[in-house]
Amino acid sequence: MDCDRLLACPDCRRPALAAAPKGYACGSCGATYIVREGIPVFLRPRTAIVGADADRAAFWDAGWENRNNRLLALDREGVLKERQDYLEYVLKERYPSAVDIGPDVVAGKTFLNIGCGGGFEGLLFAGYGAHYIGVDFSQNAVRLTRDLIRNAGFDGAAFQAEAEALPFRDGSIEYVYSSGVLHHTPNIEQALKEACRVLAPGGTAMIALYATRSLMFFWYRLHAVLCGNLTLKAIEAWMHANTEGAWQTAGRKNKWTKTYTEPQFRTLLTAAGFSEARIQQSYLQVKTMPIVGKIVRAVAPGKLEDLRVGRFGSMLVATCRKR
Ligand SMILES: [Zn+2]
Structure with a gap:
């Protein structure tokens, strides 16, 4: 697809990006952006991923390095089969991304996924047209x-870019989506403002963040206390390092994970410029419960484990609009 008509300079936000010998150049502020291995790198020249952000970027980059790579060896039929399996999985789990977004909602629309990760969501939504x-x-x-x-x-x-400085024009995107990403972003206020800025008036955004009042995060906090972390600061530090355990690659630890209550989430969305936010909490499934899940999986695998026990899951999913 030709995205040039959507692009803006992530540094000055002006729609003045033009092709340059090694990538793109901004005709307004003079910033330049390279294309590396065919991928435009829209990281701001002055602030691009330095300091703590460099650590965060390295953590996630290492996490994705070998993840899902098996998929790249598949032919078209194999990839489509993987997409179908993923769709069936998210429908079974009743993810709002599957239940509330279908081809009727997004076909033919510009659809931005902030924090696109390893590609399954891309396959899902691009597959809807x-x-x-x-x-x-x-x-x-x-x-x-x-x-x-x-x-x-x-x-x-797909572009390499920061959530806090998106390389798109104001109002250029008809559907903005970000799931399980922005709770890892220290400046979430700015990231949500950017999501709203690029959304077209009348457009819809679906944004999902970790829920404070969920069994998973009550469990993590209890675990932190049992491990001897007795101050709020120590508990938070333990959370950062331990909530994405599977991602600990090459000795790196997760640098930032926060959770939100529904009122906190609503306040953030309103401050960013969104309106009509409907926030739903994901379902809690027996198999994801600490201890109980393990027992059920051992005793009655495939039966009780898919049972849902109310909206007490780890995600708050907001669907909101921009006037
Ligand atoms: Zn510029």
């Missing part, structure tokens, strides 16, 4: 997304 654009500050995630969409024969693009 959306003009899919994935952005992520991990180059490995972006490459995986781009290659999977290409191998499936779908329409889509």
Whole structure:
């Protein structure tokens, strides 16, 4: 897909990006952006991923390095089969991304996924006929997304970019989506403002963050206390390092994870410029429960484990609008 008509300079936000010898150049502020291995790198020149952000980027980049790579060896039929399996899984789990978004909602629309990760969401939404654009500050995630969409024969693009400074024009995106990402972003206020800025008036956004009042995060906090962390600061530090355990690659630890209550989430969305927010909490499933899940999986695998026990899951999912 041709995204040039959507692009703006992530540094000055002006729609003045033009092709340059090694990538793009901003005709307004003079910032330049390279294209690396076919992927535009829209990281701001002055602030691009330095200090603590460099650590966060390295953590996620290492996490995505070898994840889902098996998918790249598949032919088109194989990729489409993986997409179908993923769709069935998210429908079974009753994820709002599957239940509330279908081809009737997104086909033919510009669809931005902020923090696109390893490509399954890209396959899902591009497969519905959306003009899919994935952005992520991990180059490995972006490459995986781009290659999977290409191998499936779908329409889509992927850029390396920061959630806090998106490379798109004001009001250029008809559907903005970000699931399980922005709770890892220290400046979530700015990231949500950017999500709202690029959304077209009348457009819809679906944004999901970790829920404070969920069994998973009550359990994590209890675990932190049992491990001897007795101050709020110590508990938070333990959370950062332990909540994405599977991601601990090459000795790196997760640098930032926060959880939100529904009122906190609503306040953030309103401050960012969104309106009409409907916030639903994900379902809690027996198999994901601490201890109980393990017992059920051992005693009655495949039966009780898929049972849902109310909206006490780990995600708050907001669907909101921009006037
Ligand atoms: Zn500029």
